[in-house]
Amino acid sequence: MTAAGTARPHTDSAADPQWFRSAVVYQIYPRSFADSDGDGVGDLRGIIGRLDYLHRLGVDVVWLSPVYRSPQDDNGYDISDYRDVDPIFGSLADLDELIEGLHARGMKLVMDLVVNHTSDEHPWFAESRASKDSPKRDWYWWRPARPGHEPGTPGAEPNNWASFFSGPVWEFDEASGEYYLHLFSRKQPDLNWENPEVRRAVYAMMNWWLDRGVDGFRMDVINFLSKDPALADRPLAQGELYSHDRSGYVCGPRIHEFLQEMHREVFAERGAGLLRVGEMPSVTVEDAVLFTDPARGELDMVFQFEHVNLDHGNGSKWQPGTLRLTELKASLNRWQEGLEERGWNSLYWGNHDQPRAVSRFGDDGEHRELSAKMLAGVQHLHRGTPYVYQGEELGMTNMAFGGIDAHRDIEVLNHYREATDGLGLDPVQVLEAIAPLNRDNARTPVQWDAGPNAGFTTGTPWIAVNPNAAEINAADQVDRDDSVFAFYRELIRLRHELPVIADGDFTMLLPEHEAVYAFTRRLDGTELLVLGNFSGEPQRVDVGDPGWADAEVLLGNYPDSPGLDLRPWEFTCRLRTVAAG
Incomplete structure (x- = not known):
């Protein structure tokens, strides 16, 4: 035992509402984690086969990116059935076995919850789209063309908001002559949370999963649920066709009401062992204090994006800038100080939406292992709950993809098409700009060993394996005392044992x-x-x-x-x- 004093064992999370302060979360992006059946896509049985690896690492919670039924337009974040598992990942029985296997090893399962939008193939949207008179018409945001404009023509969109995946947020539906709102892909129509029937249906679904044994939710873009009902135009920056001003839907007028209602209808009577994490783009420290204040009954912690936006040139990830450490420290310190008395921080360098941490913030060449460990140490010893993204514990790096055909991410593909076909930019320069920060960097398969396809699959992987798998893989690291994996294990052990790390x-x-x-x-x-x-x-x-x-x-x-x-x-x-x- 170190001079830090008496070790603190894991707390009883069912009795301690702040149990997550000494916990570490591991994120699994299932299609890239482990493939059990050789079809090239990771699946639930692949995860089940690696549970002892996660237990050895020492993590407390597994956050599982979406495995629901989905057309996979946005790799599962477009859900067509909230109460079933997509066959590419397995079955509900497999998910039950995963929950049982995690619980048997003292770990929890947190599901990704995507309820800002559904797939356009969800039965709710199919019914909403069927007729203007459909009982579910106002389960989504439908609007006529802008006055004085011919429906379906450029400029006729109901407002000038820009989609996160390029172009306008409105898709014209010829059958009904109206537009529907989609902040992301046109195949991801936004639910209308102003409608109480929508909220009741979502809460019923969440309760169904918790009854099944799930231990909480990581809630995707949850601060977008409340839109300004006026859906008014936003200011345009110079050269913009569509406004990237997000004030029409970021932390909208009823967001706190909705989350407090969710707490009452889903979590309030279930005890302290569940986890509620809100992914919140553009959230401020002041907002986060309100969202995570235990007395308000909303969330346990938020995912904020301030520190991972600092290297965006001119506010765009497609114009990478230079990150200054002084700016990074100022940002993270502001969050540490802002949530010191009330609320709680999520600590992360990377996830499925960010490039590999060691390539972004460290040195993925000569000093890869040293810098991967340094980044882990700095992150895990802040005040907050650390998140480990799959492969981060091995020091996995970004990959050189080459041409656009090697990419799989809808965000990348849409931007490339818009930049080259729409704006006439040089394809080589567009690819160079895409390379450092694109999401495919984080989605290459986990590198389990130095064998074919890094031990991820016996088939053809859905996205290419990083060629450096021969040097960077789990088999090389799990038994090596000086490995990145071993360093993460020690950091996790220290958080469990030393109260100063969780509570100081x-x-x-x-x-x-x-x-x-x-x-x-x-x-x-x-x-x-x-x-x-x-x-x-x-x-x-x-x-x-x-x-x-x-x-x-x-x-x-x-x-x-x-x-x-x-x-x-x-x-x-x-x-x-x-x-x-």
Whole structure:
């Protein structure tokens, strides 16, 4: 046992409403995790076959990206049946077995909940689309053409909002002569949460899953549910055809009402062991305090995007900019301070919508393992619940895809088509701009071993395997004490055992340093100093307290740690006991 004091075992989550503070969540993107039947697409039985791997890593919760029935226009985030599993992933019986297997190993299952929109192949939308007089017509957002414009012609869309997947948010339906709203793909029509029947149907579905044994939900773009009913035009920036101003639907007028109602109808009577996570693009710290204040009964934590938007040039991920560490520290510190007294943070570098963390924030070449460990250490020792995206615990990297034909993501394909065909841009330059931040980087198959297709499938994978699987794979790392995997295991163990990591206060140090990330954590006389070098150059470090040089080294990514000065991509965490008060 370290000098940090008495170890704290896992809490009884059924009795402790804040159990998630000492938990770690692992995200599985099922089509890329493990394929059991050789069809090239990951599935539930593939996940079941890797449960011992997850248990060995030590995570507490598995977040499963959508496995519901779906046409797969957006890889499952377009749902056509909320109460069934898509055959490409398996069956409800397989999902029941997965839940049972996780619970037997002391882990929970959190399902992805996508209720801002459905697939256009969902029976609800088919009925809504059937007639203007359909009882489900107003389950979705239908509007006539703009006054004075011929329906179905350019400029006739009911408003000027831009879709996240390029073009307008409106799709013209010739049969009824009206448009339906879709913030994302045209095959993802938005549900109208103003309609209480919609809300009741969603709550009934959520209760059905919880009755089946699911332990909570990660809720996709949940802060988009409440739209401004006026659906008014938004300001256009110079050169925009459609407005990217999101104020018409980000944290709309009834969003808190809807989430509080959801809590009452779904979660309130079920005890403390469930998890409610809200993905919230464009959310502010002030918003997050309201959403995650336990007294308000809305969410346990939010996923915010501020820190992963800092390297977007001119506000667009397709114009990658330069990330300054000082800006990253300022952003994350603002969230640490803002949620210190009320609410809770989600901690992440990557997920299925972001590129690989070590390629984005670290060095995926010579110092890949060092920088992967450094990033993990800095992330996990913040105040909040850490999320590990599949393969991150191995230091998986971005991939060079080559031509557009190698890509699978609808966001990439739509942008490429719009940029080349619509705007006449050079295809080579468009591909170069797409490369660093596109979502396909995170969706290449998990690299299990150095064999064919990295052990992911015996068939042809749905998306190419990264060629570096021979050097970066789980088989090489799970039994190696100095591996990235082993480093993640140790970080997770420390969070489970040391109260200061879950509950201590947070103080940022050296906010203006361009290469060193430094902070302290403190609780009841136990204090941690965390240092990370975000560069390939040695860094002199002066934290204003020379006593730290003699403190115990709790964890580092070099074999030794002789002082506070940092070597390339070095991480160190030091621990000491101080007078309480």
